[in-house]
Amino acid sequence: MTSSTCRALAICCLLSVTSTPRADLPDLVDKIRPSIVAIGTYKKTQSPPFVFRGTGFVFGDGNQVATNAHVLPNTSGPDDPVLAVLIRSKGSEGTLRLAKIVQRIQERDLAVVRIDGPPLPALKLGDSTAVREGQSIAFTGFPIGGALGYSPVTHRGIVSAITPIGIPGGNASQLNPQLIQQLKRGAFDIFQLDATAYPGNSGSPVYEIESGTVIGVINMVFIKGSKEAAITSPSGITYAIPADHLK
Known part of the structure; x- marks a missing residue:
């Protein structure tokens, strides 16, 4: 084996050890999807009962959902539809959970709502x-x-x-x-x-x-x-x- 061949093999080995594997997007999407929810309003007597308003995602303790402030309804009277979140999992039509507004900041167009029931997979907030x-x-x-x-x-x-x-x-x-x-x-x-x-x-x-x-x-x-x-x-x-x- 020549010295140049040895050097080439050493470089290949070094790259295989030090390189950081990149996440595969299809695998990543599979992990993200369970944390994505549809936000809307629900009233049994309206048609359709669930009216979609926007997207949200689960973070924090698994019962917190982030969305835009403009997605949430402005009314909350006794006869108004209630805030609800539709959770969709593979092979199901989805389940509804009631939600309540925790905080809404119009100036940043952000809001957090809290959902009932067991926690869902939460996404991590980065820097x-x-x-x-x-x-x-x-x-x-x-x-x-x-x-x-x-x-x-x-x-x-x-x-x-x-x-x-x-x-x-x-x-x-x-x-x-x-x-x-x-x-x-x-x-x-x-x-x-x-x-x-x-x-x-x-x-x-x-x-x-x-x-x-x-x-x-x-x-x-x-x-x-x-x-x-x-x-x-x-x-x-x-x-x-x-x-x-x-x-």
């Missing part, structure tokens, strides 16, 4: 301050809600920019006094993603493909024209609130 532009990400949720059935759908992309912004608006017509006041109170960093999300993805967790840790929460897409264009002509520009705000 969103370590996120870098160009980083690969994925997110899982319910695009277009019940129109596609309540089966979690995964999309992938990259963090295209980290930019200071208020609550992102799709176009100038979405500027309103509330948004202007938010901008006056001070902007905060938000992730702009090169990835396509749809109505229904609000509240979806954005996670690192390497580890599965959550680094953000989908909250809005850039809209070209009317709201219908978000479905017919998606811009491919999506915004997410950094997960550190949940902590």
Whole structure:
């Protein structure tokens, strides 16, 4: 055996020992899906009884669910539908659990609700301050809600920019006094993603493909024209609130 062959073998052995294996995305999605829930309202006498409002994901102790503040209903009268979470597992049509709002922060468009029953698999919150532009990400949720059935759908992309912004608006017509006041109170960093999300993805967790840790929460897409264009002509520009705000 020549000396050059020995050196080549030594390098190969060194690489096999020191390289860190990357998580396989299909395996990662299998772990993420049980933590993804559909958030809506329930009333037995309405049709349909469950009305979908957005996506949520389980974190913390397994009974905490994170979502967007704008996903939750504003009314809570005795005759109003109650807040509920639809849990879908493989081979089942899903089960409903009642939920209650723990906290809702409009300025960051984040909310936490608590669900009844046994805990679900919880996703881990990562350090969103370590996120870098160009980083690969994925997110899982319910695009277009019940129109596609309540089966979690995964999309992938990259963090295209980290930019200071208020609550992102799709176009100038979405500027309103509330948004202007938010901008006056001070902007905060938000992730702009090169990835396509749809109505229904609000509240979806954005996670690192390497580890599965959550680094953000989908909250809005850039809209070209009317709201219908978000479905017919998606811009491919999506915004997410950094997960550190949940902590």
